Amino acid sequence: MTKDRDTITGIKESKGIDLETFERRVRTEGERLKAHLDSGTFDNRQVTIGLEYEFYAVEADNGAIRRVPRSLLEALGFEPELGLHNAELTSGVHPCTHAGLRALRWEVEANIRNIQDLASTDGIRFVSDGMWTIGPADGSTEAYLMEATHEDGLSLAINVSNAVRYHGFGSVTEHTPVGGRIDLPGATIRSETAGPVSLTSSIQPHVQPRRAAELPAYHNNALRVAGPLLALAVNSPFLPPELYTDDELPAELLLNESYAENRLPVYEGIMNPSEGRSKVTFPRDLESVAEAVDRIVDDDVIVPALIEEGPRFDDQFVHLRHKHGSFWRWVRPVFDGASEGDANARIEFRPLPGQPTLLDTIALVAAVAGSVIGLSEGDHPASDLRWDVARENFDAATREGLSAELRWITADGDRTSDPDKLYTDLFSLAIAGLERQGFETAEATDWIAPLRARVTDRLSPAGWKRRIVARELETGSTPAEAIHEAQRRYLQQQARTFYDGSLIEWPSV
Numbered sequence: 413m414t415k416d417r418d419t420i421t422g423i424k425e426s427k428g429i430d431l432e433t434f435e436r437r438v439r440t441e442g443e444r445l446k447a448h449l450d451s452g453t454f455d456n457r458q459v460t461i462g463l464e465y466e467f468y469a470v471e472a473d474n475g476a477i478r479r480v481p482r483s484l485l486e487a488l489g490f491e492p493e494l495g496l497h498n499a500e501l502t503s504g505v506h507p508c509t510h511a512g513l514r515a516l517r518w519e520v521e522a523n524i525r526n527i528q529d530l531a532s533t534d535g536i537r538f539v540s541d542g543m544w545t546i547g548p549a550d551g552s553t554e555a556y557l558m559e560a561t562h563e564d565g566l567s568l569a570i571n572v573s574n575a576v577r578y579h580g581f582g583s584v585t586e587h588t589p590v591g592g593r594i595d596l597p598g599a600t601i602r603s604e605t606a607g608p609v610s611l612t613s614s615i616q617p618h619v620q621p622r623r624a625a626e627l628p629a630y631h632n633n634a635l636r637v638a639g640p641l642l643a644l645a646v647n648s649p650f651l652p653p654e655l656y657t658d659d660e661l662p663a664e665l666l667l668n669e670s671y672a673e674n675r676l677p678v679y680e681g682i683m684n685p686s687e688g689r690s691k692v693t694f695p696r697d698l699e700s701v702a703e704a705v706d707r708i709v710d711d712d713v714i715v716p717a718l719i720e721e722g723p724r725f726d727d728q729f730v731h732l733r734h735k736h737g738s739f740w741r742w743v744r745p746v747f748d749g750a751s752e753g754d755a756n757a758r759i760e761f762r763p764l765p766g767q768p769t770l771l772d773t774i775a776l777v778a779a780v781a782g783s784v785i786g787l788s789e790g791d792h793p794a795s796d797l798r799w800d801v802a803r804e805n806f807d808a809a810t811r812e813g814l815s816a817e818l819r820w821i822t823a824d825g826d827r828t829s830d831p832d833k834l835y836t837d838l839f840s841l842a843i844a845g846l847e848r849q850g851f852e853t854a855e856a857t858d859w860i861a862p863l864r865a866r867v868t869d870r871l872s873p874a875g876w877k878r879r880i881v882a883r884e885l886e887t888g889s890t891p892a893e894a895i896h897e898a899q900r901r902y903l904q905q906q907a908r909t910f911y912d913g914s915l916i917e918w919p920s921v
Contacts, residue, residue, distance in 0.1 A: 429716040429717065431713055433718065434716035438708075438731045438735055439709055441731055441732040442706065442708070442709040442729075444729065445732060446701075446702050446705050448755065449625075449702070449705070449747075453752060453755050454624040454749075454757040455622065456620065457622065458508070458622060459619065459620060459622055459785060460506060460512075461506055461507075461513070461619055462504065462505050462506065462516070462620075463502075463617055463777055464500060464614075464616040464760075465520060465540070465615050465616075465773065466498060466499070466614050466615070466616075467540055467613060468495070468497050468499075468538070468539050468544050468613050469499065469538055469539070470497075470539055470546070471535060472535050472537040474546070475896075475899055475900050475903050476548055477544050477547055478548070479496040479497050479571070480496060480497055481534060481536075484499070484527065484531055484534070485499055488526060489502060489503070489519075489523040492573045493613075494572055494573060494609055495571060495607075496573060497544075498610060498613065499527070501520065503516055503519055503520055504516075506519075507849075508619070508846075509849055510851045513774065513778060516774065517770065517771075517774045520770065520773075520774075521911055524538070524770070539766075539903060540613075540615075540768070540773070540906065541613060541648075541766045541768075542614070542647035542673065542674075542675050542765025543611050543612055543647075543650070543651070543678075544652070544899075545650050545651065545652045545653070546652070546899050547654060552654060553655060554655065556607075557611070558605070558607055558608075559607075567604040569605035571607060571610065572607055592604060593681055593682075593686070594608065594678050595681065596651070596670070596677055596678075597665055597670050597671070598657065598658040598669075599651055599658070600657055601655055601681070603682060609679055609682050612678055613675075613765070613766045614675065614765055615764050615767060616761060616762050616764070617761045617764070617780040618759065619780065619785070620756045620758035621757075621758075624701050625701055627698070627704060627745055627757050628704065629788040630759050630784050631697075631745060632697045633783075633787035633788050633795055634759055634784050635695070635697065635743055636794055636802050637780070637783045637784065637787070638694070638743065638761075638809075639805025639806040639807075639816075639818055640834060641779055641780060642673065642764065642806065642809040642810065643672075643812075643814050644776075644814065644835075644866050644867070644872060645764045645767065646672040646809065646872045646873065646874040646875075647673070647766065647872070647874055648672075648675045648765055648874065649670055649671065650877065650895045653891060653896070656891075663882070663885050663891075666878075666894075667878050667881065671811050672809070672872065672874040676810045679692050680693070683740065688712065689712050691714070691738060691739045692740045693741055693742065694802075694806050694807075695741040696799065701757065705747070711735060711738075711739050714735075714738035714739075715738060717731070724749075724750050724751075725754070740762065742763045743760070743762065744762065745758070746759070746760050765873075768876075768902070768905070768910075768914070768915040769910050769911070769912075769913050769914050769915065771862055771914050772863075775862040775863050776863070778842065778846065778859040779839075781845065781846070781849075782844070782846040783838060783845060785846070785848055785849065789845070790841075790845070792823055793821045793822075793823070793825050794820060794837075796821065797819070797820070797821055801819050804819070805819060813874050813875060814866070814871070818831070820833075820838070822837040823840065831867065842856070842860055843857055843860065846859070862915065862916060865914070865916040866915065866916060873915055876915060876920050877899075879921075880897065880898035881898050905918045
């Protein structure tokens, strides 16, 4: 049976499933999960951290996007992601301590070095970034993203991994509606599949509280820090030049009007339905851990499935977890565990793009964990920042990065939009949160140092790319040439500094 036939069969089978039967199972499993949460099954002795880390593959000699041989994805810790050019590294679970963060860093480094060595024999290199901008060497970017096969009323993207979850959750059909349209400054992109989402790649820190009952506080406080942390991390200011509909591409559009983080509107534009409830969104606050479960139960059904319960502990909730996998809120609770002893309730922090270096990535893991813990376990007034203000901060950071006017409440109760005051307070909060987990002040300060340097120099990864493009335009390059040159320099600097450097060391001239 072919790849397409397997996927078509899976999607067609989902159409034949009685929705009420599926929903009844989800409701039953939701009640079972809430009973486990109430009884303490999901409580743990310590706060833990983890990381999902997405990469894309390129031709090592020219930076063109490249499909990954499936055999490479057998490398330790890696698995396929949405695009055929993507790979995702999932770390182990580590205690949120200095030793735990070091272990996370070295685990991730070891696995990345391994896959890079394996890939080099095929002339491939894996890249940590927010969005690729150099298309395939053997065709156009638009064709690569949009090309699809059509059978039995379904559209299957050619360069999307073979999984019902990717094609079914992202196919523009009456049964599984998505928006299929991206509107950005200078570009309008329409697609009948999820293909354009494979432009993007991200890092997703995970933080697990000791007690499941603390999950709502971790979730809500993650929303409060999402805007400021995203502003530091923005890393996708440009699309591949072929996707712009404005032939002139004026410098003002590229350097000032384009989003600092195009990854978020690309994801939302393709995956969210044109009408009805959004699948990718900045979520509302949670009042209780039971509400976190009920929210999943109440979500719309996208691709139903009747699944046999397996041997894992969390297979007791297999239909609820299946449904949960079709809604990608920017911060979302996760409930799983292979055994009852491994059961955990944690938050997944999804807004951050891939970063220039490993130390930059680990700095953001430390900042997410420290700030969320600091707000959740301390008495910092930023916890009282209104939800609508947190949402406005998030949207402003997406558009403007470090230039955004963000609102914050400092430890002294002062309301400020001054970036120096905001980030001085936020970093102090994150350090205090890490100190609660046993970090020495100097240790916590060192982990976050790459982010503090970005504030000092007012330089995000997106800002670095814009500086390169601005210089190239000044010297007479076309917009397409300037964007490609910025990408090539990004790849060069990453190859030089990925394991032991940071963005702030990169020359921008």
